[in-house]
Amino acid sequence: MHQRGGLLEVFVAGHWRQEVAGVGQTIAADRAQVGQAQRVALARALAVDPGLLLLDEPLAALDAHTRLEIRAALRRHLAGFAGAAVLVTHDPLDAMVLADRIVVIEGGRLVQEGTPADVARRPRTGYVARLVGLNLYRGRAAGGTVVIGGGAGTLDTVDSPDGEVFIAFAPSSVALYRTRPDGSPRNLWRARVAAVERQGDRVRVQLSGPPFDAVADVTPAAVAELRLAEGSTVWAAVKATETHVYPA
Structure with a gap:
């Protein structure tokens, strides 16, 4: 068993780890230790080409520069990955870049799901709107004017459907x-x-x-x-x- 572990390390070094081994080389050792451990964990998981891949906050321990490069490398790998991959993250950028379908959990409840483009363009809760960077209000539309819930105010729009609506702007x-x-x-x-x-x-x-x-x-x-x-x-x-x- 110990020898198989050693062989796995060799296999990893010659497989996906070549994508990530050079990332962050200039980072000081005391800052790189956690990031290096994260890179090795990612490499070991990806090297065996699993049928199901669970990525739980895979980039959380990395500094901003290293995260950018590892995210790009991970995206390239997932593009050719034949199995199913599940990404758990609190970072909306990770979700938008790495996923082809997003499920948003808020307060233990599923509040929205769809493609990254759908979720980014049509958030359905304030939490999702904050994640994708939009101002969002709910109200009732009639004749191109939306009365914000509770009568807080109104917003005019163009080609608005009548009835209960969401109105968003950047x-x-x-x-x-x-x-x-x-x-x-x-x-x-x-x-x-x-x-x-x-x-x-x-x-x-x-x-x-x-x-x-x-x-x-x-x-x-x-x-x-x-x-x-x-x-x-x-x-x-x-x-x-x-x-x-x-x-x-």
């Missing part, structure tokens, strides 16, 4: 102004800035209502120009053409 679709803008934006409301957080080359701004909460993504230059800070008040606008409405 944070990048939200324009912020210090004073009321000229013209007549279809969707315009005042909001309080609840939080400002830098995310890469963009800044995420949490807006609180009434009429409703929302998230906006703006540039660092816009943050400075608008003097955005927690507690400040802004005008928020979303074009009707930037909204997406679908049956609830």
